[in-house]
Amino acid sequence: MEVETLIWKYALINAYQHGGKAEPKAVVGKVLGENPELRGKAKEIIPLVNEIVGKVNSLSLGEQEAKLKELYPEFFEGKKEKREEKKGLPPLPKAEKGKVVTRFAPNPDGAFHLGNARAAILSHEYARMYDGKFILRFDDTDPKVKRPEPIFYEWIKEDLEWLGFKIDEIHSASDRLEIYYDYAEKLIRMGKAYVCTCQPEEFSELRDRGIACPHREEPVEVQLERWRKMLNGEYKEGEAVVRIKTDLKHPNPAVRDWPALRIIDDPDHPRTGNKYRVWPLYNFASAIDDHELGVTHIFRGQEHAENETRQRYIYDYFGWEYPVTVHHGRLSIEGVILSKSKTRKGIMEGKYLGWDDPRLGTIRALRRRGIRPEAIRELILEVGLKRSDATISWDNLAAINRKIVEPVANRYFFVADPVPMYVEGAGEFVAEIPLHPDHPERGVRRLRFEPGKPVYVSRDDMELFKPGNFVRLKDLFNVQIVEASEEGIKAKFHSVDYETAKENRWKMVHWVTEGRPCEVLVPEGEELLLRKGLLEADAEVKVDDIVQFERFGFVRIDEVKKEKVVAIFTHK
Numbered sequence: 001m002e003v004e005t006l007i008w009k010y011a012l013i014n015a016y017q018h019g020g021k022a023e024p025k026a027v028v029g030k031v032l033g034e035n036p037e038l039r040g041k042a043k044e045i046i047p048l049v050n051e052i053v054g055k056v057n058s059l060s061l062g063e064q065e066a067k068l069k070e071l072y073p074e075f076f077e078g079k080k081e082k083r084e085e086k087k088g089l090p091p092l093p094k095a096e097k098g099k100v101v102t103r104f105a106p107n108p109d110g111a112f113h114l115g116n117a118r119a120a121i122l123s124h125e126y127a128r129m130y131d132g133k134f135i136l137r138f139d140d141t142d143p144k145v146k147r148p149e150p151i152f153y154e155w156i157k158e159d160l161e162w163l164g165f166k167i168d169e170i171h172s173a174s175d176r177l178e179i180y181y182d183y184a185e186k187l188i189r190m191g192k193a194y195v196c197t198c199q200p201e202e203f204s205e206l207r208d209r210g211i212a213c214p215h216r217e218e219p220v221e222v223q224l225e226r227w228r229k230m231l232n233g234e235y236k237e238g239e240a241v242v243r244i245k246t247d248l249k250h251p252n253p254a255v256r257d258w259p260a261l262r263i264i265d266d267p268d269h270p271r272t273g274n275k276y277r278v279w280p281l282y283n284f285a286s287a288i289d290d291h292e293l294g295v296t297h298i299f300r301g302q303e304h305a306e307n308e309t310r311q312r313y314i315y316d317y318f319g320w321e322y323p324v325t326v327h328h329g330r331l332s333i334e335g336v337i338l339s340k341s342k343t344r345k346g347i348m349e350g351k352y353l354g355w356d357d358p359r360l361g362t363i364r365a366l367r368r369r370g371i372r373p374e375a376i377r378e379l380i381l382e383v384g385l386k387r388s389d390a391t392i393s394w395d396n397l398a399a400i401n402r403k404i405v406e407p408v409a410n411r412y413f414f415v416a417d418p419v420p421m422y423v424e425g426a427g428e429f430v431a432e433i434p435l436h437p438d439h440p441e442r443g444v445r446r447l448r449f450e451p452g453k454p455v456y457v458s459r460d461d462m463e464l465f466k467p468g469n470f471v472r473l474k475d476l477f478n479v480q481i482v483e484a485s486e487e488g489i490k491a492k493f494h495s496v497d498y499e500t501a502k503e504n505r506w507k508m509v510h511w512v513t514e515g516r517p518c519e520v521l522v523p524e525g526e527e528l529l530l531r532k533g534l535l536e537a538d539a540e541v542k543v544d545d546i547v548q549f550e551r552f553g554f555v556r557i558d559e560v561k562k563e564k565v566v567a568i569f570t571h572k
Helices: 003-017 024-034 036-057 061-071 074-087 114-129 150-162 173-189 200-209 220-232 282-292 302-318 340-348 363-369 373-383 394-405 459-464 498-504
Strands: 101-104 133-138 169-172 193-196 241-244 259-263 278-280 297-301 324-328 331-333 390-392 414-416 418-424 429-434 444-449 455-458 470-473 477-485 488-495 507-509 516-524 527-535 546-549 553-560 565-571
Touching: 003 024, 003 036, 003 061, 024 036, 061 074, 101 114, 101 297, 114 133, 114 297, 114 324, 114 331, 114 363, 114 373, 133 150, 133 173, 150 363, 169 173, 173 193, 173 220, 173 241, 173 259, 173 278, 173 282, 173 302, 193 220, 241 302, 259 282, 278 282, 282 302, 297 302, 302 324, 363 373, 363 553, 363 565, 373 390, 373 394, 390 394, 394 553, 394 565, 414 455, 414 516, 418 459, 418 477, 455 459, 459 507, 470 498, 546 565
Parallel strands: 101 133, 133 169, 297 324, 331 390, 418 488, 470 507, 516 565
Antiparallel strands: 193 241, 241 259, 259 278, 414 527, 418 455, 429 444, 470 477, 477 488, 516 527, 546 553, 553 565
16 A cells, blocks of 8 residues: 555544544554554654644544545444444344434533433444434523533533534524424414413422313413413413323323423523523423434433323324334442532532543543543443443443553653652663553653762652662662662662563662653542652653553643643543
């Protein structure tokens, strides 16, 4: 294959696998791996790789996918077979190729989190599996209790795209109020809905006893007049509500004549302001939109099973076929907050840094922490369609993520809580250490030891620095400890070769010389610990890089400033 075409192939594959952003070093590794004879021309190839990666990264996810299908269609054939075999998602009932339409309907009143991701990922995966359509529908018709905020519309779209979603259509329920009004009036004219002006307490008492509200059977003309009063402002908030007629003897009182539309005075909605005062509730807007948008399959939590019971009344009245519904259990992660209300409260109280605080379970927080989108997707697909609730441990997610980042993460030394060590009897040394032991084509980092200058080791290793003990400074040389205190360590040179340390089972420690100040934020449950230390002075890191601090763990680079580097601990 022509070199330029080969680079395009691996750049597109790398971008597809990493949320749309290809990494030049990874592409170089793949190109040289397939064509070892090009290793001697690496200096010529790298600029070309950088140029093509720049072009690939400027494309949208959809454009990248289309280009990859054009250039290397075998990738998708193998990927699809492997995915279906590995993930084992069962076939969808009543699903036809090219005719499946799924939707994800978040309320933009908070950031998208791992719990929401289950329905979203399953919906998107099945839509793609059946060459169908995936719709993002913002459920934003509650400007009072679950008030939408403009920033969350954008964040949710960004998060889905980062997860690798191809969104075919985007709708906001708040833009569709006239549609809901038309259907509400049709139902009233059909005698299937009515306007109730009972006090809430009165209605609840009647409903619980299975007795009809006094307004239920009044003439259609009376109902339509009340409906017009709702729209034109003659009724105030709380004075009237449209109800859907159901079975008054239904065993679940909440299903009996459930509310479909209500009045909200001065809604000040972020999209429509005060243009509308009658707002649909979730079940009404959702039922109408699922029909109008042609949704064929709905993935929703088991706790929403009751909503299907309510919505089916509307479908039956209009003679529509209800979409196939797949219920699944709740998904939670041990020790991680997913609740939007608790997150918001914690942010307001200053407990959390924001919606992307690395202790949280929002997609933005997981991304900031260094969790890859592929890991989240794989986790969700492994859990699958189980109807029971699932609680996963952080270790489960970390294990999946580790498999993804380990091959691509460069390695560096980071010394937490540094202590100076002075080594006597050693000459000048330059340690040449691979950026990754499995990828020599990435090059090496060079750490220089100069006599008379200290190396810095971590206070975490103080137990190893007892007088008389031997340790190996990784990739440098072996030393014997002479003196040790919190202020510093004296040691003397012993030998260079690694085999001596291996035979004697001497412990290995990492070190730096003139390091860069570095801070690592370490989430531990509800705590966010700060580890200060030194990073290799010449470490080439930039924001969003995921790297491995040897013997410390994987981290995502959060900030790179002149005076320091800030990283967030991902996992071991």
